[in-house]
Amino acid sequence: MMTPILSVRDLKVHFPVLGGVFSSKIGSVRAVDGVSLDIAPGETLGLVGESGCGKSTLGRAIVRLTDATAGSVSFDGRNITHTGPRGMRPLRKDLQMIFQDPVESLNARHSIREILEEPLIIHGVGNAASRAARVKELLDRVGLPASAQDRYPFEFSGGQRQRVGIARAIALKPKLIVCDEPVSALDVSVQSQVLNLLLELQREMGLSYLFIAHDLAVVKHISDRVAVMYLGKIVEMADAEEVYHRPKHAYTKALLSAIPEPEVNRDKKRILLEGDVPSPIDPPKGSAFGHRIRHHRYEETIGADLSLQELAPGHWVAADPCCLTPEDWALVSKEVPQLV
Amino acid sequence: MSEPLLQVRELITAFDTEAGLVRAVDQVSFEVAKGQTLGIVGESGCGKSVTAMSLIGLLPQPMGKILQGEVLFKGRDLTRLKNSEMRKIRGNEIGVIFQEPMTALNPVHRIGKQIAECFLLHKKVSKKKAWESAIEMLRLVKIPAPELRAMDYPHQLSGGMRQRVVIAMALACRPDLVIADEPTTALDVTVQAQILDLIKRLQGEMGMAVMLITHDLGVIAETCDEVVVMYAGRVVERAPAAELFARPLHAYTRGLLASIPRMDTPRKSILPVIPGMVAALRDFVPGCRFCQRMGRDGATLRERPPFIQVAPGHWVEACPICYAATEL
Structure with missing residues (x-):
């Protein structure tokens, strides 16, 4: 692998839970609980998981919108784990974010021109004339008419607003964009338009993406590699095709089988999970997923090291006896398979 | 096909706006057969939810109006019913499941009471009997420890559990038809699979027809017998x-x-x-x-x-x- 543009090591983001009479700390939400990943230049890493698994918090911690509790984030060779807002400012040029809801991430009182010009002004790019030309160029690139620049966010549909959000993110020609559920709020026909735009921009500009979403088909389509997150931890990470065709972790298998595909196939086998994702406030002590499926080996995982192991070249999976087939577990743990 | 349970004929629903009357549903016709699942699919603004609201008399008032058409349910035209008559059908013969369970449930009442209310309202039973039936419904939708859970308030439940409660309410009176408007859109994919499986299983047991409204063609493919594709009303x-x-x-x-x-x-x-x-x-x-x-x-x-x-x-x-x- 090339020198990664982004390198995350054992990142933890814990939020205090306040309670009691004096609002003292009574616990913590382990939103992100020991995540390591790399993204190569020009690569898309897809991050999937259900709500509350910590995927958005991870994205926000990477762009420094949330403070890390422990671990490190290195961007373009620099450790930015504790870089403050001022220190981040020159880096914002290279590290951008696209949000799920462009209604909330675009300032309603600014015209589209002001929204797109702002990053250029802050970073001292060009003069008034060249900035005006760049705004037009950006609008054209994301498929909006030049007349859009004098309008306001509320005048646009969800898909168009997301195009504005993308135009703003690429205005300074960044190296990495963290995309947090960028197409989840859009209609199907508009979703594919925005996905195509992201793919084209990546080809033209050599962008890297961290693409966070809950829709597995979308993530598979846009990603080179995919990481599956469950309750604050990555449980499986591999090449996108590998994850979808040869999933190893029981949670990944359940997620994949739950996707409704738009074709009539009544013989499809479903893995139906019981219950919900457990709360990150008081997570199970051992394997979180093993706990959810009440696996008989759950007790063994309490206090055990469940970190990712490379089961096949580039295919990483949590070393968790509850979530692997006995054969895979034997490979991971080098445990001698027992004859029963 | 046997005698259809629900027949919608040439339905036109309009909204009174500043720009005049605009038609959100423009001459829509379809049928739902007994025990079958009909899917209505389309993007936002295509009129699929307005169609559903027109059927059960829940159009926003006073803007929403049915201008034309018939909604024949078991031979009666629902568009001609008075509100009081419609209330006897809704929740009794037609159950409704909405997308966001938190808005469908009353936050200050215990869930057991809310389900029991369906029985008290439509079935002339004693309070004790209604409460027992409510617990039975919670058991049916696979809520663990239903006797205890019946005492919970909606905020104490997860999204998936809340949607189960809404389903329990919709099915309490054993309706002939259930209208489900984006019942799984707010849920995670593994929970969505549970809920779709639950609806399918209960449909098998109770024999009701389902009208499922969604934007998700995958959900349609997995659950529906017949599909209506709507575009622009x-x-x-x-x-x-x-x-x-x-x-x-x-x-x-x-x-x-x-x-x-x-x-x-x-x-x-x-x-x-x-x-x-x-x-x-x-x-x-x-x-x-x-x-x-x-x-x-x-x-x-x-x-x-x-x-x-x-x-x-x-x-x-x-x-x-x-x-x-x-x-x-």
Whole structure:
């Protein structure tokens, strides 16, 4: 692998839970609980998981919108784990974010021109004339008419607003964009338009993406590699095709089988999970997923090291006896398979 | 097909806006057979939810009006009923499941009480009997420890559990028809699978018909017997599910199916797209609205295309451009 543009090591983001009479700390939400990943230049890493698994918090911690509790984030060779807002400012040029809801991430009182010009002004790019030309160029690139620049966010549909959000993110020609559920709020026909735009921009500009979403088909389509997150931890990470065709972790298998595909196939086998994702406030002590499926080996995982192991070249999976087939577990743990 | 349970004929629903009366549902017709699942699919603003609200008399008042059409449920025209009569049907013979369970549930009442209310309202039973029946319903929708959970308030439950409670309420009076408007959209994919499985299982046990409204063609494919595709207030195609997915005939249906990334779509390939977007309600043309989206002008925009049956049970809005007759 090339020198990664982004390198995350054992990142933890814990939020205090306040309670009691004096609002003292009574616990913590382990939103992100020991995540390591790399993204190569020009690569898309897809991050999937259900709500509350910590995927958005991870994205926000990477762009420094949330403070890390422990671990490190290195961007373009620099450790930015504790870089403050001022220190981040020159880096914002290279590290951008696209949000799920462009209604909330675009300032309603600014015209589209002001929204797109702002990053250029802050970073001292060009003069008034060249900035005006760049705004037009950006609008054209994301498929909006030049007349859009004098309008306001509320005048646009969800898909168009997301195009504005993308135009703003690429205005300074960044190296990495963290995309947090960028197409989840859009209609199907508009979703594919925005996905195509992201793919084209990546080809033209050599962008890297961290693409966070809950829709597995979308993530598979846009990603080179995919990481599956469950309750604050990555449980499986591999090449996108590998994850979808040869999933190893029981949670990944359940997620994949739950996707409704738009074709009539009544013989499809479903893995139906019981219950919900457990709360990150008081997570199970051992394997979180093993706990959810009440696996008989759950007790063994309490206090055990469940970190990712490379089961096949580039295919990483949590070393968790509850979530692997006995054969895979034997490979991971080098445990001698027992004859029963 | 046996005598349909629900027949919607030429329904027109309009909203009184500053720009005048605009038609959100424009002559929509379909049927739901006993015990069957009908899916209504379309993008936001296509009129699928307004159709559902028109059927059960829950249009926003005073703006929403049914201008024309019939909704025959077991032979009675629901559009002619008084509010008081409609209330006797809703929640009793027709159950309703909404997208957001938190708005469907009353936050200050215990869930057991809310379910028991359905029985008290429609079934003339004692309070004790109603409470017992409520617990029975919670057991039916697989809520663990129903006797204890019945004492909970909605906020104490997860999203999936809340949706189970809403389903329990919708099914409490053993309705003949359940209208489910995006019942799993707010849920995670593994929870969605649980809920769809639950609805399917209960349908098998109780024999009710389901009208499922969703934007998700995957959900439609997995659950429905028949599908109605809506675009811009109209039905553009209607067919048995297997037929629709194997042989979509309207350009909109085809475009929609082609634009969804699937597991076997070549990775990072440019997806086929439907260009443009749906016109604003007040700008709808009288003719083919998909031609309008595609930026065509000419005769097809002026006159409404006929809705024709091209194969048994397979209907399509036959715009000369958008209906791919050549493929037949």
